[in-house]
Amino acid sequence: MRLKARSLKRAYGQRRHDFRIGQQPNYVDQERTCLNRILIEPRPLPEIKKEIERLRRSNGAQRAMKSDAAVVTAGIATFGHKAADLFATLSSEEQDAALQELVSQIAKKLGTRIEAMVVHLDETSLHAHFELRAYNDDGVPVSKVATFQVMSELQDMTADVLGQRCPGIERGHKKFHRIEVGADYAETLNRSVKKLHKDLPDEIAARQGDLKKLEEEKRQLDASMTKTQGHLQRLYDKGKLNEKEAKRLKTYEGRLAKKEAEQSEIQRRQLDMMTKLEKARHALKNREAEVQEHEVSAREKMEDAKASLVAIEAVAEELEQGTLQQNDAGKIQMKDASPVLAAPAGIRKRLFRLARRLLWCQERLVRKENRLNRLSAALKGFLKRQDLSDDARAEGEELERGLDDGQAF
Structure with missing residues (x-):
């Protein structure tokens, strides 16, 4: 049993895989997809997000959720070779009841609720995908609740629940137990x-x-x-x-x-x-x-990185050319904002925030330069007066030399 946090964007992708929406990987047997069993229909993701925002506010959260914040926690229940053979002896009704009880116990342990669940029979072996709300009832992220100790307890729970429904299924040996009985530590590490x-x-x-x-x-x-x-x-x-x-x-x-x-x-x-x-x-x-899941994730990250780099270059170029401006309403205007709009939301917000600050600094610098020019002109006019004392003229000329020797921008 494994759990993984999913942002709104990645949750949509996960659902496309879990509920076989659109094109699927080659390892999926299309002729057997009809055998998949949906145990819990997925709740709309925007609805889940609104509920999470309410839970966070009730927990005292002041800031809005980040664009990449988790909305659901995706889980998968798989079986080892022997356990899979044992589980296959149960009827489909018995299998579904066992899996639903397991996921219900997991949700209860984490203090959250089940959002979706489906059993796959169109891949190599039977397994179940499920979703939990990514925040518990107290508005705390499930990722913070699911500590190493809790995950170990969930593995024990998995073996107990399934073992009661299907005698013979047992928990695998823990890594540290395998080391204690003489296994080489390297053998206990999971290969990527x-x-x-x-x-x-x-x-x-x-x-x-x-x-x-x-x-x-x-x-x-x-x-x-x-x-x-x-x-x-x-x-x-x-x-x-x-x-x-x-x-x-x-x-x-x-x-x-x-x-x-x-x-x-x-x-x-x-x-x-x-x-x-x-x-x-x-x-x-x-x-x-x-492998397919990791490759998809890697491609998404690569695409995000490329889009971020293009957006940064676009902002830098328009700042240099002076085509990036801020209107009276405080909104950033660009000659071509499409590269920035195509970037991930987090990068887009940070770039606009940085551009706004740079424009503010630039405007402030221009105002100071104009003021300095006015003061310089006034000083020159002041020094042309005939009624100045020698000390006042000397002091004024010293100020003028200081202005002339100032650093150019």
Whole structure:
């Protein structure tokens, strides 16, 4: 079970995936999409956002929500290989009841409510997507409530709830427990999705190679056993054996028993290798969805970064050319504002705020320069008077030299 905060923009994207709206990734089996089960219809996101704003105000929040603030917390409930096989033995009604109870308990633990829920059967294995309101009833973000300890408790809860509905499902060993019983720490670290997606095909290829070697060993052993059985059969058919033949019979029987034991061991290793190979294949398929999600997220971030850079360059250029201005209502006006309007809301607000401040500083500097020019002209006129004392004239000329020597802008 995993949770992830989603802003309004990303929540819309998540819903397109969860409820199969529009184009879907290649790993989705379109012919099975009709089998997906919507357990809770999604509540409109603007409605959820308004409720969150009310909860935040009741908690004493003064500032408005940021544009990238979480609106929902997206969750996914998945199963390991063995647990998936066990869960598949339940009827669809029993599966839905178990999953709904689980998500209800999670929402209760976090102090929030369920906003949407759907079961997917059109990917490699059954899993459930769900949404929770991103703020609890006290107006506190779920991301702050879901600490490391709470997430660990939620994993325990997941195993308990599903285990009661489907006996045999158990919680996996915690990382620190695996270290305590002797596992290498490096083995307990989760490989990144990208790296795992690259490593698994190599792992599958290696296991296929090992399986092929075992099959060759078995083929050679079967041929040897067939030969030994032939020797034995000829001796059995002879009936009465002399001393030398009896000794040879005992030798062949010993060899055959040894080869049979080797054959059993090879078969055991084959079965073990095939099980590991199937697990690796299963893991590879299960990771495709995660890889796709990470790639989409990375592309979105890259697009946001590019749009932000273009917006910054546009503002800088118009400031330099003097085409960026502020009207009487205090709004920023540009010759071409489209690059800024296309940027993420957070960057757009900061750029306009910075541009407004720069224009204010520029206007203030111009006013000071004009005032200084007027004072300089007045001083020149003052020094032309004939009734000035020597001390006043000297002081005035000193001020004039100071103005003339001032730093140019």
